[in-house]
Amino acid sequence: MSGLGYEETFELNGELIKTTVTYSNDAKIDNHISSFLRPSINHxxxxxxxxxxxxxxHTREKGKFSLSQCASIQLCDGHSCLIIQLNLFHNWSRDLSFIKPLLNFLSMPDYTFVGVGIKTNLAKLEKYYGIGCRNSVELGPLAATVMFDPLLSYCGVDELAFAVDSVV
Incomplete structure (x- = not known):
């Protein structure tokens, strides 16, 4: 492991997942995003x-907390994951040039970004850091619609995975 992050491969359900964790402005972010850009099998x-x-x-009010800084952003495509530890970049909130490949990637029209709580996360990233995303889908409501189960709208990612896996 270097001082700029590390790479490791994990096995998950028989699939090897290459994971890159970085907090540097070197080529790691660009290289990993390039791997996401490879065409899908069905195009x-x-x-x-x-x-x-x-x-x-902590806020000034006793017992109150607020979300103040984004610690990390995670991106996964089924074969690889990129974890960008934003909190470890020095002065990153003033200069986002080091994540320009990420900013460009999030605005590409042929990619859809999915997650639980993604709309809230993207709204906060836009508000606090100017990081936007062109195409995003909230997984809870999508699963609720497809599976005719309104309760799935309120599930976390682990509960959604279990519910979807049980019918596949």
Whole structure:
């Protein structure tokens, strides 16, 4: 593991998942996003899983917390994951040039980004950092519609995976 991040491969349900964790402005982000850009087998719109983790900080009001800084952004395509630890970049909130490949990727029309809570995460990223996304889909309501189960709208990703896996 270097001081700029690391790569590791995991096995998940018989699939090897290459995972890159980085907090550098080197080529790791660009290289991994390039792997997402490879054409899909059926040449259809590519689906990328998206999540963001936020730091909680105390507010001036006793017992209250707020989300103050994005800690990381995770992107996955089924064969690889990219975890960008934004909180470890120095002065990143003032200069987003180091994640230009990410900013460009999120605005590509032939990619759909999916997640649980994705709309909220993207709204906060837009508001606080100017990071936007062109195409996103909230998985809970989609699963609820497809599976005719309105309760799925309120599930977390683990519950959705279990519900969907049980019918596949």
């Amino acid at each position: 259809q719109t590519k689906v990328i899983g998206f999540d963001a983790e936020w730091f909680l900080s």
